[in-house]
Amino acid sequence: MFRHPLVIRVTHWVNAVCLLVLLMSGLQIFNAHPALYWGKVSTFDAPLLAMSSTEDDPPKGVTTVLGRTFDTNGVLGSSTGADGEAADRGFPAWATLPSDQDLTGGRSWHFFFAWTFVLNGLAYLLYGLVSGQLRFRVIPSRDQIRHFGASIWKHLTLRFPQGDEAKRYNVIQKLTYLVVLFVLLPVQVLAGLAMSPAMDAAFPFLLTLFDGRQSARTVHFVVAALLVLFVVVHVVLILLSGFRNKMRGMLTGWFVIERKVEPAVSAGGEPRS
Amino acid sequence: MSRLPNRRALLLGASANAAAAMLGGCDRLGNAEWFQRTLKTGEDANLFVQRLLLGKATLAPEYAEADISPWFKPNGTEDPPDKAYKALAKGKFAKYHLVVGGLVEAPLKLSLAELRQLPARTQITRHDCVEGWSAIGKWTGVPVAELLDLAKLKPQARYVVFHCADTMDQGSSLEGGEDDGEADEVPAGNANPSMTKQSGGDESKKDSGGQQAADDDAASGGTPVRFYESIDLVDAFHPQTILAYEMNGEALPVSNGAPLRLRVERNLGYKQAKYVMRIEVVESFANIGEGKGGYWEDQGYAWYAGI
Numbered sequence: 076m077f078r079h080p081l082v083i084r085v086t087h088w089v090n091a092v093c094l095l096v097l098l099m100s101g102l103q104i105f106n107a108h109p110a111l112y113w114g115k116v117s118t119f120d121a122p123l124l125a126m127s128s129t130e131d132d133p134p135k136g137v138t139t140v141l142g143r144t145f146d147t148n149g150v151l152g153s154s155t156g157a158d159g160e161a162a163d164r165g166f167p168a169w170a171t172l173p174s175d176q177d178l179t180g181g182r183s184w185h186f187f188f189a190w191t192f193v194l195n196g197l198a199y200l201l202y203g204l205v206s207g208q209l210r211f212r213v214i215p216s217r218d219q220i221r222h223f224g225a226s227i228w229k230h231l232t233l234r235f236p237q238g239d240e241a242k243r244y245n246v247i248q249k250l251t252y253l254v255v256l257f258v259l260l261p262v263q264v265l266a267g268l269a270m271s272p273a274m275d276a277a278f279p280f281l282l283t284l285f286d287g288r289q290s291a292r293t294v295h296f297v298v299a300a301l302l303v304l305f306v307v308v309h310v311v312l313i314l315l316s317g318f319r320n321k322m323r324g325m326l327t328g329w330f331v332i333e334r335k336v337e338p339a340v341s342a343g344g345e346p347r348s
Numbered sequence: 349m350s351r352l353p354n355r356r357a358l359l360l361g362a363s364a365n366a367a368a369a370m371l372g373g374c375d376r377l378g379n380a381e382w383f384q385r386t387l388k389t390g391e392d393a394n395l396f397v398q399r400l401l402l403g404k405a406t407l408a409p410e411y412a413e414a415d416i417s418p419w420f421k422p423n424g425t426e427d428p429p430d431k432a433y434k435a436l437a438k439g440k441f442a443k444y445h446l447v448v449g450g451l452v453e454a455p456l457k458l459s460l461a462e463l464r465q466l467p468a469r470t471q472i473t474r475h476d477c478v479e480g481w482s483a484i485g486k487w488t489g490v491p492v493a494e495l496l497d498l499a500k501l502k503p504q505a506r507y508v509v510f511h512c513a514d515t516m517d518q519g520s521s522l523e524g525g526e527d528d529g530e531a532d533e534v535p536a537g538n539a540n541p542s543m544t545k546q547s548g549g550d551e552s553k554k555d556s557g558g559q560q561a562a563d564d565d566a567a568s569g570g571t572p573v574r575f576y577e578s579i580d581l582v583d584a585f586h587p588q589t590i591l592a593y594e595m596n597g598e599a600l601p602v603s604n605g606a607p608l609r610l611r612v613e614r615n616l617g618y619k620q621a622k623y624v625m626r627i628e629v630v631e632s633f634a635n636i637g638e639g640k641g642g643y644w645e646d647q648g649y650a651w652y653a654g655i
Contacts, residue, residue, distance in 0.1 A: 096374075108479035115474065116417050117481035173378050174371060178478065179648040180378055186655070187390030272476050273614045273654030276408040277401040288474065288482050 076242060078330040083208060086199040087325055093192035094302065096184055099172035101299060102165070103181030109152075109165025111296055115287035123293060126152040126165040133161060193264060200256075212244055213253045219246040235316045237333040255305055259298055266295040388650075395652040405587055408613035411472045416596060417483040420475070422603035425575065428514035428623055436513075441607040446495075446591070450509070450629035453500035460593060460607055466490045466498075469590050477617040478649065487611050489592030493585045495627065501581075504631045507641070508584040510610055512575040513623035516643055577621040577642040578633045578651075579612055588613040591624060616653040618644045 079087075110125040112118050123141060128134035136152025138145050149155070154167035157174060168174040172184055203209030219226065226246045229236075236245060244252070268274045269281035269291035285291035313321045324330035377383050428434070436444050441460055448456035458466075470488040492508065583589055589612045593600055600606040605622025612619050619642075633639065638646035645651045 104480065108477070108481050110481075112481075115411070115415060116483050117421075119419070119421065119481075169371065172371075173375050175375075179650070182478075182650070183384070183387040183391065184378065186394060187387040190390050190393055270476070270480075271398070271655035272408060272474070272616060273398045273402060275474075276406050276614045277398070279409050282409060288476065292480060 076330050076332050077328050078242075078324050079328045080206070080208065081328070082198070082202045082206075084325055084328060086195050086202075089191065089195045090199070093188045093195060094306065096172060096188040097192060098299060098303065099170060100181045100184035100188070101295075103171040103173065103176075104178060104185060105296065106165040106171060106176065107178040107181075111293040112289040113286070113293060114289055115282075117289055124296075128153040128163045134163065136163075189264075189267065196260065213249050213256065215246045215249045216243075219249070222246070233315060241332050251305070255302070259301055259305070263295065263298045263302070266291045266298065270295065391650040391652065394650075394655050398652075398654045399582070402614065404582060404585070406614075408473055408588055411474065411484050413472065413486070415484045416472060416486055420483050420485045420595065420604060421477075421481065422601075423477060423617060425514040425516070425622065426603040428602075430513055430515050430572075430574075433513040433623065437602055437606065444607050446608060446624065447626040448495055448499045448629075449626070451502040451505040451631060452496075452629050453502060454498070456495065456499050458495075463490050463591070463593060463608070466494055469587070470594075471588055471590070471611070471613070473588070473611065473613045475617055475620065478653070486594075486596045487590065487592040488594035488597075489590035489608070489611065491587065492589045492591060492610075492627075493587070495591070496584060496629070499629070501629060505581065505629045506631050507578045507580055507629070507633055509576060509578045509628040509630055509633060509636060510621040510624045511626040511628060512577075512621050513625050514575050515572040516575050517573040573637070573643070575621060575623070575643045576637060577610065577619055578630075578636075579610075579615075579619065583612050583615065586612070586614070614654055616655075618642070618649060619653045 109127070110117070110119075110122040112122055121142075122139070125139045126136070126147070127139070128136055134153055135146065136148040136150065136154060138147040138151045150167055151165060153161055153163055155161050156164075156168040162176075164176060171181065173180045200209070203212070223246055230245070230247050235241070265281060266285060268278075269285050270288060275282055275288065281291070282288060285294055320331050378387075444460050446456070446458050446460075446463060448458075467490065468488055469491050470486065472484060472486045474482050474484050476482050496508070579589070589610075591608045592605075592611050593608055595601065595604055600609060605620075605624075608624045610619070610621040610624055628636075630636070633641045637643065640646045641651040642649075
């Protein structure tokens with residue numbers, strides 16, 4: 076069955092690259108001041124989250140979340156870089172882009188890929204609306220809403236759909252994509268813009284929306300974490316539900332639909348492709 | 349079925365290797381000049397689009413007295429090591445003069461008292477450091493537009509350059525006596541405009557220690573590189589662009605840029621030049637410093653700092 080038109084496949088992979096680069100360059104930018112606050116300004120004495128190193132010799136990396144301090148040595152607060160030396164940094168070198176401490180480098184990557192991400196996302200939305208793909212993909216049909224409970228149960232027991240049911244996304248997939256597409260990603264872009272002093276002058280409502288610039292920065296960080304969670308679950312499900320078939324689907328557009336077999340037989344079985 | 353875990357293990361191993369290779373590849377890519385130029389188009393787009401969105405007089409948000417931060421985090425230089433500056437500070441800046449020159453019809457030389465007699469503007473605004481933190485302060489000063497109108501720009505004028513008193517680098521001798529750790533790990537080109545890494549009260553001590561060392565080095569030669577910044581005429585004539593001599597209702601403290609600092613709202617902190625000594629109106633900043641329009645710009649930061 077032909078499942079993914081060219082535009083969807085191209086925008087999917089461009090989006091994947093953008094999200095990875097935005098995440099890693101974002102962590103680089105975060106490392107320049109690895110602390111989060113709520114409100115208009117930074118309340119330096121009372122951060123919501125802070126990564127730092129202790130006064131010990133050698134220093135230990137610690138992370139403070141809502142007043143509680145955790146030992147995160149080696150990963151957060153203090154970690155070893157490419158040169159083998161322990162250094163004070165929020166996120167470790169392997170998670171940031173560029174890997175060395177380089178705020179301006181991180182900003183260059185972040186802004187270029189932010190533009191790419193937004194333009195790519197608009198192309199996807201425009202195509203999705205015009206072609207009807209978006210509606211087909213993300214709006215749950217009436218029968219899906221009726222069988223919501225059963226669908227959740229199937230999902231939790233990792234029973235993947237076969238036959239006609241595999242030709243469309245199930246209700247949980249649709250709701251997840253709806254939330255990601257129309258809540259998380261737009262909020263992420265708006266929170267990013269709210270951190271720009273010039274954008275705050277042009278659109279002061281951005282500050283009202285997020286309760287201040289420092290809250291916007293915190294929201295930007297939390298939504299990034301939620302997007303990472305989404306991508307991790309997405310990739311794990313792809314691996315569990317037949318990696319080659321799904322990968323073929325997103326690379327060539329063609330996708331194999333399993334013949335429907337009795338649930339008792341299929342439970343736990345690997346879908347043959 | 350038993351094939352599957354192996355295949356997965358293989359995939360996981362392969363992706364770990366691929367990730368490591370990709371990281372190294374990205375760093376190499378990021379150092380290639382053509383790629384850096386490509387990435388910079390993102391920053392050019394920021395300037396272009398934000399200038400479209402912002403009217404010439406669109407104001408940055410202003411805040412209430414109650415919003416003023418109890419501690420306005422000083423940043424970058426907190427106590428200029430330069431002997432000439434120290435002498436001025438010792439005399440409470442009574443001998444200070446702001447010089448306005450370059451592409452102007454009538455160059456100016458104004459004392460602090462004369463600056464205070466010019467029309468003033470007071471504004472409570474938010475200061476956003478490129479690192480990510482913010483603080484709110486109340487500023488009183490003379491609008492830059494006021495000074496430029498007095499000095500009368502020549503038609504070729506395009507940029508306004510602010511030359512500052514504080515030495516950032518000692519020419520050839522790099523990071524002589526610094527031992528607070530931060531400067532040692534960070535290559536000079538990658539330092540952050542605030543040279544501070546964490547919030548807390550102890551860092552001003554560290555910084556002034558480093559600057560004391562810089563002062564000692566000054567005797568050993570090398571051309572000192574002093575802080576400078578530049579803005580275009582759109583920002584220079586913006587109503588909120590002022591040279592502030594007061595912060596939170598009192599004379600500007602040394603740590604925040606006494607006697608005069610630039611406030612160019614709608615821009616990040618590294619544009620807000622402290623210890624301003626001289627204003628130079630130019631057609632191009634290509635021949636100033638390393639030609640990028642400012643001290644931090646010369647270290648790789650974007651000239652446009654609206655985001």
